[in-house]
Amino acid sequence: MKIAPSILSADFAQLAEDVERVADEADLLHVDVMDGHFVPNLTIGPPVVKSLRKRTDLHLSCHLMVDNPGDLLDDFAEAGADGCTIHIELGDPRPLFARMRDLGLRVGLTHNPETPVDAVLPYLDELDVLLFMSVNPGFGGQAFIPSVLEKLAEARTVVDQRRLPVELEIDGGINLETAPQAAAAGADILVAGSAIFHADDPAASARRIREAAWPPKS
Numbered sequence: 431m432k433i434a435p436s437i438l439s440a441d442f443a444q445l446a447e448d449v450e451r452v453a454d455e456a457d458l459l460h461v462d463v464m465d466g467h468f469v470p471n472l473t474i475g476p477p478v479v480k481s482l483r484k485r486t487d488l489h490l491s492c493h494l495m496v497d498n499p500g501d502l503l504d505d506f507a508e509a510g511a512d513g514c515t516i517h518i519e520l521g522d523p524r525p526l527f528a529r530m531r532d533l534g535l536r537v538g539l540t541h542n543p544e545t546p547v548d549a550v551l552p553y554l555d556e557l558d559v560l561l562f563m564s565v566n567p568g569f570g571g572q573a574f575i576p577s578v579l580e581k582l583a584e585a586r587t588v589v590d591q592r593r594l595p596v597e598l599e600i601d602g603g604i605n606l607e608t609a610p611q612a613a614a615a616g617a618d619i620l621v622a623g624s625a626i627f628h629a630d631d632p633a634a635s636a637r638r639i640r641e642a643a644w645p646p647k648s
């Protein structure tokens with residue numbers, strides 16, 4: 431039951447301050463890395479992670495939306511990233527899993543909304559986190575794609591049956607309405623960008639999302 435604010439929706443000119451404002455309600459930070467090729471947007475890379483590392487102790491999870499993630503793993507590890515998540519759409523991820531382990535990075539695999547869950551299930555044993563994209567990657571603030579919930583529920587069943595330690599994470603369009611749906615389908619980690627950083631009080635917004643997803647037992 432974790433909340434991962436996505437800094438894509440923060441103000442990059444005051445990134446450390448924005449992170450500080452949400453830190454008390456964040457279990458980890460989601461860092462969207464885009465190269466302008468794999469997705470039609472360009473964001474941040476290892477130098478920003480390196481700067482951020484000096485300003486927060488939060489787990490930094492880098493979602494690599496790039497054509498060549500293998501070329502960047504060393505730099506992200508060196509910059510202080512805790513984990514990297516790569517896309518199955520790029521082909522066989524296993525060689526990169528091994529590199530991530532060698533570098534001490536947590537291993538994440540993700541897939542786009544239209545990619546069948548069968549494409550990622552064969553790797554469950556090798557993962558720390560399986561990420562479900564619930565928007566087409568590239569931009570914050572898009573509408574949640576509900577069909578992803580079926581894929582998430584299917585993976586949840588397999589993970590529970592096999593008692594695997596992998597965490598299931600969902601990314602895109604998470605807000606007060608969709609967070610409970612994602613939690614009910616079996617998500618362990620909710621990524622939220624605009625719903626947190628575009629709110630007047632980002633920490634309160636993160637807390638409300640958490641409570642909507644996993645109501646506190648009274």
Ligand code: DX5
Nearest residue numbers: 436567568570571603623624
């Ligand atoms: C989209 C990114 C997401 C994005 C989510 O490509 O991978 O992490 O920041 O933003 P929201 O929560 O606004 O949909």
Ligand code: ZN
Nearest residue numbers: 460462493601
């Ligand atoms: Zn992301």
